[in-house]
Amino acid sequence: MGLDMYLTGRKYHWQSWDNPDQDRKEDGLPVENVSVRLGYWRKHPNLHGFIVNEFAEGEDEQQNIALSADNIRAIIDAVKHGALPETSGFFFGKSDGSEKDEDIKILENALKWLEGGDVAPVSLGEPIAIGAGFAAFEVKPDRTEAQLTELGIKQKPKGQRVSRDVIYHSSW
Secondary structure (H helix, E strand, O other): OOOEEEEEEEEEEOOOOOOHHHOOEEOOEEOOEEEEEEEEEEOOHHHHHHHHHHHOOOOOOOOOEEEOHHHHHHHHHHHHOOOOOOOOOOOOOOOOOOOHHHHHHHHHHHHHHHHOOOOOOEEEEEEEEEEOOEEEEEEEEOOOHHHHHHOOOOOOOOOEEEEEEEEEEEEO
């Protein structure tokens, strides 16, 4: 038992109403979202306390807490400046300050992921929406006409839209 803390990235694949054949599929079925683990901490209550106090109005119900790019920047700033509040709880353990470099690394990577785009075999268009907790881009398959013909696709796809968010969650 103890405080386990997770930072999860979710990428949502928007359905293509005009060309459903281009939708991402897994086992022949459309994929709605993909989750990736951006970070994990074990018994780091001061970081937990900061996130709960700043972005969940101090309510600690082990709920999902959506973090925008600005929220993540604020957390990075608090870590860098030693501004994480002393936080305690049953089974929480104790933050000792040795986590700072790893915190910054995890959070900067999460920010990069949130604001970034997909890698091959797709390329990004311009952002179509950026808001609190998400960034949406139009993703275009990076395939040649010959590859598309080989796949049985007669018309080059317009691209699939995706949006991303970052969620903090804890359990104990």
